[in-house]
Amino acid sequence: MQLNTKRMWLSTCFITFTVTSALAEEAPKSVNEQLVDTLTSLSGGPHAGFRSNHAKGIVTTGLFTPAASAASVSKAAHLQTATTPVIVRFSNATGVPNIPDANGNAFPKGIAIRFQLPDSEITDMVCISVNGFPAATPEDFLGLLNAVAASGPEAAKPTPVEQFLGSHPAALAFVKTPKLPPVSFATQPFFGVNAFKFINAKGETHYGRYRIEPVSGAQFLSQKAAENAAPNYLMDELPARLSKSEVKYRISVQLAEPADVVNDPTVVWADTRQVVELGVLTLNAMHANGDAFAKGTMFNPLALVEGIDVSDDPILLARPGAYAVSFGRRLQSK
Numbered sequence: 507m508q509l510n511t512k513r514m515w516l517s518t519c520f521i522t523f524t525v526t527s528a529l530a531e532e533a534p535k536s537v538n539e540q541l542v543d544t545l546t547s548l549s550g551g552p553h554a555g556f557r558s559n560h561a562k563g564i565v566t567t568g569l570f571t572p573a574a575s576a577a578s579v580s581k582a583a584h585l586q587t588a589t590t591p592v593i594v595r596f597s598n599a600t601g602v603p604n605i606p607d608a609n610g611n612a613f614p615k616g617i618a619i620r621f622q623l624p625d626s627e628i629t630d631m632v633c634i635s636v637n638g639f640p641a642a643t644p645e646d647f648l649g650l651l652n653a654v655a656a657s658g659p660e661a662a663k664p665t666p667v668e669q670f671l672g673s674h675p676a677a678l679a680f681v682k683t684p685k686l687p688p689v690s691f692a693t694q695p696f697f698g699v700n701a702f703k704f705i706n707a708k709g710e711t712h713y714g715r716y717r718i719e720p721v722s723g724a725q726f727l728s729q730k731a732a733e734n735a736a737p738n739y740l741m742d743e744l745p746a747r748l749s750k751s752e753v754k755y756r757i758s759v760q761l762a763e764p765a766d767v768v769n770d771p772t773v774v775w776a777d778t779r780q781v782v783e784l785g786v787l788t789l790n791a792m793h794a795n796g797d798a799f800a801k802g803t804m805f806n807p808l809a810l811v812e813g814i815d816v817s818d819d820p821i822l823l824a825r826p827g828a829y830a831v832s833f834g835r836r837l838q839s840k
């Protein structure tokens with residue numbers, strides 16, 4: 507009896523083991539894992555210790571000071587009267603850690619802002635240098651990335667990416683967006699692209715998208731200057747600038763009107779929509795240990811506080827999952 511029980515236990519274990527390993531072999535990868543896989547292979551990676559997207563970057567520190575108008579939009583703690591310390595990472599697109607800063611593929615530029623609230627609470631704002639996105643869903647974004655990956659020099663015409671762009675006007679519009687690199691990260695505007703739901707102290711709600719504008723004005727390199735730019739000109743320029751003066755950006759939110767689409771980042775809202783100032787971001791130094799901070803940190807566009815909520819934009823909702831796959835691999839890599 508004892509033997510039988512033992513045999514049964516062993517055979518149950520075996521069946522469980524066989525079924526588990528079969529599942530492990532056959533389980534399809536999630537869209538987020540596939541997105542990170544494709545981003546990694548497009549960058550010639552894996553590149554140990556780096557992000558699978560926005561790999562090249564620099565980290566600064568500073569303060570956020572809210573404007574009086576911010577409270578009309580949201581009751582979030584950092585949008586009220588106090589000043590909040592921030593850590594801000596600027597980056598180039600792609601998972602290529604040494605991509606030249608003026609390279610067309612290093613577009614869009616990224617900004618990731620971590621607001622360090624009291625009691626170790628944080629909230630993040632993660633934006634890019636273009637107002638729009640090439641895909642409305644993570645599946646479509648994967649379709650675009652896979653089409654790019656399948657469109658090497660050997661690919662027959664029309665290439666998979668040409669076919670994709672032919673049938674996806676939003677992706678085509680994004681690809682055609684002018685790519686002149688900025689004079690400095692300090693002269694680059696950024697956009698939140700995904701909508702959030704903002705709630706004020708009266709319980710009133712508005713959907714809105716972030717805008718981050720350099721106080722010194724947007725300035726871009728000429729075509730000729732871009733061609734002659736040094737590979738690290740942006741990463742070298744900001745520390746030099748910050749050693750002499752502060753860098754300021756005005757952060758605002760563009761509010762949707764009732765008929766505006768709030769769950770599709772490919773749909774850009776009209777410039778006539780109301781823009782409410784949230785406050786001023788002031789950078790005053792480079793982070794003392796920026797590379798280690800960047801490696802050990804995942805900025806999360808859904809790290810939110812009371813007064814700011816998600817929209818049901820599928821791209822926004824997918825982002826933390828994809829970032830976590832990339833972050834997990836970064837931490838595991840030697």
Ligand code: HEM
Nearest residue numbers: 541557559560595616617618633634698699828829832833
């Ligand atoms: C489904 C769509 C998207 C995917 C799959 C995706 C993927 C990624 C991944 C894998 C990372 C690296 C994260 C890490 O390792 O810590 C990343 C970083 C980043 N993404 Fe996205 N992303 C998407 C949409 C967006 C959008 C809509 C924006 C801006 C509006 C954006 C802005 C950024 C920025 C600025 C970073 C760098 C953040 C940092 O400095 O740590 N991404 N993205």
